[in-house]
Amino acid sequence: MEGPPPQYTIKTIDEYLEHLSKGVFQAGMSWRVVAAKWPTTRKAFHGFKVERVARMTDREIDALAKDERVIRSRPKIAAVVHNAGQILALERDGGFKKHLRSFGDYEELATDLKKRFKFVGDSGVYHFLWTVKQPVPDWREWSKAHGMNGDAKAAKTTKARRPSKAAVRR
Numbered sequence: 001m002e003g004p005p006p007q008y009t010i011k012t013i014d015e016y017l018e019h020l021s022k023g024v025f026q027a028g029m030s031w032r033v034v035a036a037k038w039p040t041t042r043k044a045f046h047g048f049k050v051e052r053v054a055r056m057t058d059r060e061i062d063a064l065a066k067d068e069r070v071i072r073s074r075p076k077i078a079a080v081v082h083n084a085g086q087i088l089a090l091e092r093d094g095g096f097k098k099h100l101r102s103f104g105d106y107e108e109l110a111t112d113l114k115k116r117f118k119f120v121g122d123s124g125v126y127h128f129l130w131t132v133k134q135p136v137p138d139w140r141e142w143s144k145a146h147g148m149n150g151d152a153k154a155a156k157t158t159k160a161r162r163p164s165k166a167a168v169r170r
Contacts, residue, residue, distance in 0.1 A: 004139070010132050013091050018048040019131050020087070020117065021080045023124040025071050033071070040069035045080060050091070053084035079118035086116050100129075106137055122146050 010016055025041070026034045034041075044064055046052040061081060065074040090096045103109035110125045120128070129136050136142070 024119040044070045056081045083117045
């Protein structure tokens, strides 16, 4: 994917769950794999209807963990169910959208979301908030501040792939 991910105008809490869940499944995976399985993932999670997903049982989670239509990571599937419950609780406690807007700055909100939701780290929170059109800091500055400087990562990867001088002499 070139450039930033698309942004969406969210109308329901179900849409918030879907965008948050996409980040959960993308953690440690290629976005291409997630994108390819997303239509069937939506079906498997009942269109990301928050109330329905929050009621999913361990038996349903186990069944999805064996279903080839989805990314078969039981911890990620269970995280989506947990996260649906958290969104639902916030919605009932005054509104999920209101909760997102109740923080003074990005870092406070990010800290809250990382504690509240499972399988959502620094990058996942940033991606989620960006896609649902919540205020986020400039990507370059934010990624540098969070130790995610893409240029430095690329240099480390290139250096790690070069064979050592000893290996070349053999």
